[in-house]
Amino acid sequence: MTVLNSSYASCRKVCELCPGEQIGSFVAVDYVLFAAVLVISALIGVYYVVKEYLAARTATSEDVLMGGRDIGIFPIAMSLMASFMSAITVLGTPTEMYNNNTSYWIAGLSMIITVIVTNHVFLPFFHDLSLTSAYETLISKNNTT
Numbered sequence: 001m002t003v004l005n006s007s008y009a010s011c012r013k014v015c016e017l018c019p020g021e022q023i024g025s026f027v028a029v030d031y032v033l034f035a036a037v038l039v040i041s042a043l044i045g046v047y048y049v050v051k052e053y054l055a056a057r058t059a060t061s062e063d064v065l066m067g068g069r070d071i072g073i074f075p076i077a078m079s080l081m082a083s084f085m086s087a088i089t090v091l092g093t094p095t096e097m098y099n100n101n102t103s104y105w106i107a108g109l110s111m112i113i114t115v116i117v118t119n120h121v122f123l124p125f126f127h128d129l130s131l132t133s134a135y136e137t138l139i140s141k142n143n144t145t
Helices: 002-017 028-055 061-069 073-084 087-128 136-144
Strands: none
């Protein structure tokens, strides 16, 4: 019963820090940041469409989706990192380390081998095929049989 009371008291202290706001609700700053993320993402797409339109006026869907296969290393690296790092990974890894000690580092060490093999075997293979997605190999394979 003492533990329950102490956790209630600590929760009460946190709630007293911002007495007028409801916990878990969006405020004006949250809406502004959310809108900014959406607008910036849309502007990146518009930039590449306009760039291709002004260059040759022959923007195809592949040019828009793949950036004309002329995107730098940094945006590709950020895209791969964003698809690899999910919210569950960001939130779950510290919890996993806390609950199971440092044995979780074994998974981190295995990533070194995984990244090397992926970069030197799989990515060049799919890049040479000039496909938009790895799933296109399944589609073309099923259509030929």
